[in-house]
Amino acid sequence: MKKKIESILNYEGVFSVVAKGDEFPHIVNTWNSYVIFKNNEIFVPVAGMFKMEESLKNDNKVIVVIGTKELMGLHGMGMGIKIIGKAFIQNDIKEYEDIKSKFEWARAVMKIEILESYQTT
Template structure:
């Protein structure tokens, strides 16, 4: 699911926007590309605060994620971005969390985002 182009984008620094449906309104958080661990079909994100996001995910675990970089060749020249959709959950124990906590001592949890669809937008 995670293409080579998406992996190249994630190797450049940039903003990751994560959107979930809150009870009354969409909830958005941001993090940095360099914080995200990229798997074959998932992103693992260290979580410091994000209490509102956790509440939103408890209501509805679907997420939209956007990432991009002007330094990676896109569909029409330099610069590309992606819209990802999937499901997310917060995890605050276990091996995966412990590994992330070593790198980010401030992490109170990790957000595991399972990517179901990835669309290159530019």
């Protein structure tokens, strides 16, 4: 699945992260082009995401949905992947400096450790 995740992230698309909110799921979106994928971990620049940060303190399990219409999927053009992982918002790791150098507006980085992933489309 690693190669497919890398392939999707080479194309622009919405990158969505869902966490368990207080009363309802909480979701944030960014763009594939903002995301760094290495060593089976995902790093996302964080500008706001204050409610997401609070949600992750209670339960850091997340669902990530990525996709692009530019790649062949299971039944034609369009590939999507669902990722289950654990997320942490940090500003004291090396990847934060990498993100900050590309996006000066980033106050932190969301590190997502991938636990499982599978193709949905």
